[in-house]
């Protein structure tokens with residue numbers, strides 16, 4: 225049975241999608257069978273990992289919407305596509321993704337209470353979980369019903385944030401959603417950990433974390449409830465990396481390393497950016513696998 229992780233933060237641009245595909249690649253590189261699920265209608269994960277692209281209108285025929293729509297008459301495996309990467313499959317986003325929350329509401333209402341509107345994605349993923357070691361769900365920048373379904377379906381949540389004061393506010397808002405969902409959906413949300421993404425200076429980051437976290441832990445019941453203290457922050461952090469900003473890294477960093485080395489010749493500076501990204505994501509992946517007890 226796969227271990228299912230939702231990558232979640234209601235702010236956009238914090239690195240959710242980049243984190244999801246890079247972690248999937250690092251896990252695949254270590255021999256894990258990985259399924260990624262794109263629940264964001266922008267379809268960034270889908271366009272990174274497949275030939276499909278929401279922005280050009282080249283849509284996957286089968287995606288998350290289609291799987292949920294057919295959940296009681298077909299096996300979810302029919303809705304899985306291969307990515308261009310070995311050991312990584314995807315349930316893609318397509319033109320229907322924005323309609324998923326409405327579909328879920330409708331199906332739950334039509335079922336006369338036999339279907340809980342938070343568990344529809346979980347029911348679908350249940351059918352295919354045995355085919356994978358890990359399922360990673362990328363989410364849109366909101367707190368909508370599809371995100372709540374992803375949280376309900378997951379064993380744990382991974383939260384990427386920037387190292388700024390406002391990110392801790394965003395984290396607080398996220399925790400409030402988890403808390404509300406625990407009550408309304410009668411579930412338990414397990415925060416696997418918080419990842420600092422796009423870190424500019426490691427030293428400054430450590431000071432920042434110490435100053436801000438102590439204060440939050442003292443005063444904030446939600447932080448206490450979800451056990452958010454310094455041990456919940458992964459030691460591995462992801463640097464603000466020009467190679468990612470400038471699009472030098474095509475797809476997951478780890479799959480760029482050997483090709484780049486051959487083709488970059490003397491361009492040492494750029495090569496460093498690619499290697500740095502690859503090794504940071506791999507180090508984070510190792511920490512995560514250790515935490516979920518998936519390590520060989």
Ligand SMILES: Nc1ncnc2c1ncn2[C@@H]1O[C@H](COP(=O)(O)OP(=O)(O)O)[C@@H](O)[C@H]1O
Pocket residue numbers: 235236237238239240241242243268365421422462463464465466468469
């Ligand atoms: N470590 C990083 N350093 C610099 N830029 C990054 C990094 N990770 C992601 N980005 C860039 O930041 C933007 C937002 O990242 P993305 O993963 O799409 O965030 P989200 O999914 O949370 O909206 C993208 O343009 C991406 O290429």
Ligand SMILES: [Mg+2]
Pocket residue numbers: 240241242264268363
């Ligand atoms: Mg995204």
